[in-house]
Amino acid sequence: MVNKHEPHLDRTFAALADPTRRALLARLGAEETLSVSELARPFPMSLPAIMKHLDVLSDAGLIERQKTGRVVSCRLNAAPMEEAMDWLNHYQRFWTARLDRLAEFLEKAEPEPEDSCPPNRASPSGDD
Template sequence: MVKYSDSGLDRTFSALADPTRRALLARLEATAELSVSDLAKPFPVSLPAIMKHLDVLSDAGLVTRSKAGRTVSVRLNAAPMEQAMEWLHRYQRFWSERLDRLAAFLEEDACPPTPPSPTGPASPSGGASTPRRRKSSPPGPSRR
């Protein structure tokens, strides 16, 4: 098994995995800098819980904190997200190429529709129809 480890990328994705942390980042995106108490106001969690989320975001390098007197302000740092976006774009290109090749293969391999015959619809078995499959029975005790 191949072990690929990039601790910065791991911390970024781990920090972005939580919806509260993503919402905190969205608020910081809208406003250049907010105090911790202003940032925490719309969230239905305690200030210590917000502080723990900010610790995770800070460890990942996604936010920076500064203190002026008794006020701690938080600012967004998007640089780690650029590395995550580069990683995601690599896989987006990979899957786009694969899906484009699949589409080209399907278009190339598509059978042209056969024109209807004057005697009626064509049948692969020379005119005999195939019986319809029975639908499965409702769930219940099975017979053995």
């Protein structure tokens, strides 16, 4: 399952590491397509900075761009994220199995519960 070098997976995780890029992807997930200027509108940064983020997303295959006249529109491509999820799910199953075995081991190793305070056999009034 684990390959020594998976550049496409590296690019996906690198692209997803930045909060601005994740926000751009979230906006594209809510709309079918958005122009670059529509995507950039809510962010407090320059259009060239947004374009650099879009370049990273495009290089990772997470977005597709289409130019119609002077307008560049972007669309989400979730396939690389699905591959990343498959990779993460592999390790989730691995750690879940390990933790389940640890829980079984600890349950078998636990001593029988004992009363922490044995009952007091003395009379409550002290009239012995």
